Amino acid sequence: MKPINLNQRLAGKVAIITGGGGGIGSAVARRIVAEGGRVAIADIVLDSATEVAAELGDAALAVQFDAGDPASIEALIERTVEHFGGLDILHNNAAITTPEIQKYDTTAVDIPLEVWKRILDVNLTGYLVGCKYAIPHMIARGGGSIINTASNSGIVGDLGRIGYGTSKAGIINLSKHVATQYGRQGIRCNAIAPGIVLTEATKKSVPHIAESFGKHLALNRMGTPEDIAALVAYLSADESSYITGQCISIEGGSLIHQPHFADYMGDQ
Ligand SMILES: NC(=O)c1ccc[n+]([C@@H]2O[C@H](COP(=O)([O-])OP(=O)(O)OC[C@H]3O[C@@H](n4cnc5c(N)ncnc54)[C@H](O)[C@@H]3O)[C@@H](O)[C@H]2O)c1
Structure with a gap:
């Protein structure tokens, strides 16, 4: 393996971050640029992508796209390659998180089928389509790294x-398939599974979350967007070149134990 400059691990690399205007995506964009990379910050909300790109100067490009529309994903990838000259990293991170849609994402009996379909289109099919159009460009550069945000x-x-949960489960297996199918051509593909991450949106949409989830976290603190960005940067870099097809949990230890026991102890 070539020597690694830990401050500039991503020098010369080009990344696309979908949902790049959001809480986690914007932290990933900042981290990738801090490590020497260049980023397309892609979001359905152009204003938020533009705001993050403005902070990062020439190393960043804001692009509006809809992760539920395959033609728009293809256009995002072509525009990025044209602007930066290639593509090395795809962070599929966009997801429907708005309370206006999430409030209809309920149970097997009650969920409206159009809500189910839109969630799977954006959160899952959008990730497949990103892989479909990104992989040939990555192979042309000798390889690349895809990071898919599960949960x-x-x-x-x-x-x-x-x-939401079904889309995130699908992402874990999608990542294993992509890793298996293109590993020999230098493509790595991993999923990351965050627990609760305190973004501005999470703080607003679930204000009591810290209190109710706090007692189940082995590490006794909520996750931050910067925690996730550090993992994405590592999986993007050549330093992780022997890791593929994995789902890496990053969640403070919330699923490593039986939650009812924590509740029981809390009641004593
Ligand atoms: N915050 C958490 O607690 C948490 C936990 C587990 C997983 N995640 C996952 O992390 C990722 C980022 O979430 P976040 O917390 O930063 O949320 P966020 O709402 O801040 O960011 C999501 C971004 O995706 C964009 N987006 C939504 N629909 C889109 C579409 N159709 N096309 C393009 N962009 C679209 C939004 O505009 C937003 O900027 C998501 O995949 C989410 O499921 C978050």
Whole structure:
């Protein structure tokens, strides 16, 4: 392996971060640029992508796209390659997180099928389509790294959010398939599974989350977008060149134990 400059691990690399205007995506964009990379910050909300790109100067490009629209994903990838001259890293990170849609993402009986379909289109099919159009460009550069954001919700069941959880479970296996199918051509593909991460949006949409989830976290603190960005940077860099097809949990130890026992102890 070539010697690694730990401050500039991503020098010369080009990344696309979908949902790059959001809480986690913007932290990833900042981290990749801090490590020497260049980024396309892609989001359905152009204003938020533009705001993050403006902070990062020439190393960043804001692109509007819809992760639920395959033509728009293809256009995002072509525009990035044209602008930066190639593509090495794809962080599929966009997901429907708005309470206006999430409130309909309920149970098997109650979820409206159009809500189920839109969630799977954006959160899961959008990730496949990103891989479909990014991989040939990565192979042309000798390889690349794809990081797909899953979630704790893709590993266990829940009382609500059946669409979200199912999309995140699909991402874990999608990542293994892509890793298996293109590993020999230098493509690595991994999923990451965050637990609760305190972004501005999470703080607003679930204000009491720290209190209710706190007692289940082995590490006794909530996750931050910067925690996730550090993992994405590592998986993007050549330093992780022997890791592929994995789902790496980054969740403070919330799923390593039986939650009812923590509740029981808390009641004593
Ligand atoms: N925050 C958490 O607690 C948490 C936990 C586990 C997993 N995740 C995952 O992390 C990722 C980032 O979430 P976040 O917390 O930063 O949320 P966020 O709402 O801050 O960011 C999501 C971004 O995706 C964009 N987006 C939504 N629909 C889109 C579409 N159709 N096309 C393009 N962009 C679209 C939004 O505009 C937003 O900027 C998501 O995949 C989410 O499921 C988050």
